[in-house]
Amino acid sequence: MVRIKDIAERLGISVSTVSKGLNGASDISEELRQVVLDTAVEMGYTTKSSRRMGNRRLCLFVENMGYEKMDEFGYDIVLGFKQSAFRHRWDVDIIAITPSFQMSEKYDTFLLRNGYCGAFLLGLALHDEWMKQLETTTMPTVLFDNFIPNNPNVCYIGTDSYEGIALAVNHLYRLGHRKIAFLNGSLYSMVSDQRQEAFESAMQELGLALRDDMMARGYYVSDSAKYHVPGFLEAGATAIVCGNDLIAQGVIEECIRLKYRVPWDVSVIGFDDITVAATSSPSLTTIRQERNSLGKCAYVSLNSLIHHIPISKTLLRPSLIERESAARLWTGYGSRY
Amino acid sequence: MVRIKDIAERLGISVSTVSKGLNGASDISEELRQVVLDTAVEMGYTTKSSRRMGNRRLCLFVENMGYEKMDEFGYDIVLGFKQSAFRHRWDVDIIAITPSFQMSEKYDTFLLRNGYCGAFLLGLALHDEWMKQLETTTMPTVLFDNFIPNNPNVCYIGTDSYEGIALAVNHLYRLGHRKIAFLNGSLYSMVSDQRQEAFESAMQELGLALRDDMMARGYYVSDSAKYHVPGFLEAGATAIVCGNDLIAQGVIEECIRLKYRVPWDVSVIGFDDITVAATSSPSLTTIRQERNSLGKCAYVSLNSLIHHIPISKTLLRPSLIERESAARLWTGYGSRY
Numbered sequence: 001m002v003r004i005k006d007i008a009e010r011l012g013i014s015v016s017t018v019s020k021g022l023n024g025a026s027d028i029s030e031e032l033r034q035v036v037l038d039t040a041v042e043m044g045y046t047t048k049s050s051r052r053m054g055n056r057r058l059c060l061f062v063e064n065m066g067y068e069k070m071d072e073f074g075y076d077i078v079l080g081f082k083q084s085a086f087r088h089r090w091d092v093d094i095i096a097i098t099p100s101f102q103m104s105e106k107y108d109t110f111l112l113r114n115g116y117c118g119a120f121l122l123g124l125a126l127h128d129e130w131m132k133q134l135e136t137t138t139m140p141t142v143l144f145d146n147f148i149p150n151n152p153n154v155c156y157i158g159t160d161s162y163e164g165i166a167l168a169v170n171h172l173y174r175l176g177h178r179k180i181a182f183l184n185g186s187l188y189s190m191v192s193d194q195r196q197e198a199f200e201s202a203m204q205e206l207g208l209a210l211r212d213d214m215m216a217r218g219y220y221v222s223d224s225a226k227y228h229v230p231g232f233l234e235a236g237a238t239a240i241v242c243g244n245d246l247i248a249q250g251v252i253e254e255c256i257r258l259k260y261r262v263p264w265d266v267s268v269i270g271f272d273d274i275t276v277a278a279t280s281s282p283s284l285t286t287i288r289q290e291r292n293s294l295g296k297c298a299y300v301s302l303n304s305l306i307h308h309i310p311i312s313k314t315l316l317r318p319s320l321i322e323r324e325s326a327a328r329l330w331t332g333y334g335s336r337y
Numbered sequence: 338m339v340r341i342k343d344i345a346e347r348l349g350i351s352v353s354t355v356s357k358g359l360n361g362a363s364d365i366s367e368e369l370r371q372v373v374l375d376t377a378v379e380m381g382y383t384t385k386s387s388r389r390m391g392n393r394r395l396c397l398f399v400e401n402m403g404y405e406k407m408d409e410f411g412y413d414i415v416l417g418f419k420q421s422a423f424r425h426r427w428d429v430d431i432i433a434i435t436p437s438f439q440m441s442e443k444y445d446t447f448l449l450r451n452g453y454c455g456a457f458l459l460g461l462a463l464h465d466e467w468m469k470q471l472e473t474t475t476m477p478t479v480l481f482d483n484f485i486p487n488n489p490n491v492c493y494i495g496t497d498s499y500e501g502i503a504l505a506v507n508h509l510y511r512l513g514h515r516k517i518a519f520l521n522g523s524l525y526s527m528v529s530d531q532r533q534e535a536f537e538s539a540m541q542e543l544g545l546a547l548r549d550d551m552m553a554r555g556y557y558v559s560d561s562a563k564y565h566v567p568g569f570l571e572a573g574a575t576a577i578v579c580g581n582d583l584i585a586q587g588v589i590e591e592c593i594r595l596k597y598r599v600p601w602d603v604s605v606i607g608f609d610d611i612t613v614a615a616t617s618s619p620s621l622t623t624i625r626q627e628r629n630s631l632g633k634c635a636y637v638s639l640n641s642l643i644h645h646i647p648i649s650k651t652l653l654r655p656s657l658i659e660r661e662s663a664a665r666l667w668t669g670y671g672s673r674y
Contacts, residue, residue, distance in 0.1 A: 149500060150500065150504075150654075152654045152656065160649050160650065163486060163487065163649070167487075290646070290647060293641075293646040293647065296641075296646060297641065297646060297648065300637055300641070304630075304633075304634065304637070309627070309630040309633060309634060309653070310627060310630065310653050310654040310656075311634065311651065311652070311653060311654075312497050312500070312652045312653055312654040313497065313650065313651070313652040314648065314650070314651050314652075315648070315649045315650040315651075316646070316647050316648060316649055317487075317489045317647040317648075317649040319489065319647075
């Protein structure tokens, strides 16, 4: 069990300062208080007061997504949500769910039976059983990357896919690329649909041709690259935009296997900016999602729904992170290096 | 100047309870505290502590929109924003602006010179000078009903126009209407463009014909009705969806002038649910925007931007408010009344 002393040691501050931060004393700065609270949550500390509060409990359901290790996509989202909830004295339970769990338990019943005031759902697929039930749920619910029409109890939170994909395509265009391929994520995902639409409209706005042999759907896994990359390269692609960073890593491996060098022969751009994007070789140019902020905004949206403010959608800005995997198109004149 | 005693009288509670609410004492309920704070703001009270805080100042700019009287569109938005800001010890100044003011003062310079940490802008038009400057502003800024691409310092807040217009069109369809006209708002407005797109796609999804002689742009004023309603009726429209409630009121007056009875001969649906919608005759079926919630969400979004959380977009759910101005299409069989 994490003690106040452990938090003090990690932050290099005194035990009494940590205490003040946890207890909301007014003689430490707001900034320091927030660092203390955030660190306490990250280390798994729970205050007596949050244990005392009784029925202030939220549930975070996760499916199809890693979140326990720091380098997994869900880690920072879960952390941001817990940090914000903790600051407002909510307890958060995290439950990993499966399609069969959703078949055996009704969503509303599960929340009510277990005394939850609301929930945040990460990673559900379009065809999941609970997605149907969310159309009529009466429980305050925030969905990451999924949208339910017409139900004022459900809010969608995510990163603006349209702006993100446009950033990637426009960046490649500025680097001289015209034959740009797109290896998208899963078929059963709302954001994959958005990113597909975004890719097509970004290409059209630049006057670039959309070719069926330069677009495909992967499954959010690196393995999909080997089925599609050979065709893209054969069709003359000089750059490949990917639906996420894992796909991008698979694309880079497949390019190397086929003796194409990244970025000299092919540029590759990912989406997400997961931890390994910065350290892989070549490091990955990607579209960043602010995952800790997504978690924090998910809490704010859920809290709004609980207070009967009918938030429907909260989107964060993506940003372009320029690294090594995308470079200016080599035009054949002068030295290649 | 409003005193604690005035707030106590208005709420019918003791002066000491109001004091406790204003000072954050822990022995009154959170619900009562919020009512006290909200009422204090509505009555124009400022606590000593908010006056003491120094540089915690936000600015609310308003253009093209009434906000000082309770029945004006902007009133509840401004109130919701001020209520949330006050609760977090921010001072809010409200400044009515004009196009010429925007030409004479640079946006960022004005905020910096006057010590504002961020701003909420209501009612700007697409061609306004400050809209250009917002593309590159470094000041945390929330825009009502306007979107600036790619700038992480600017957030768009509004009501989901697509869902709202679809609610109106689908409601009329369920009532038997097939010849549905649309009198939209101003040409120079992003939400008018959204509502136009929404109307066209809602009609197409229902398999209804889009006709040029049944769609027009007004200017968010009731006066536009007389130019367009005669043509709609001549083309056989049995229902008219309007870009806002003021336009809808003008449409109803024009119908009556032309000897058409609302709703027996023509159904009319507005957008916004302004105060008079409930009391006009016939009372107005409309798409409600939660304006107090919009103001509260604008504060939450601005506070997020100030804390470097790059919110891009926050949308609220619209809801259909059924009143007298829309009714089942009379099919010619049986009694008309």
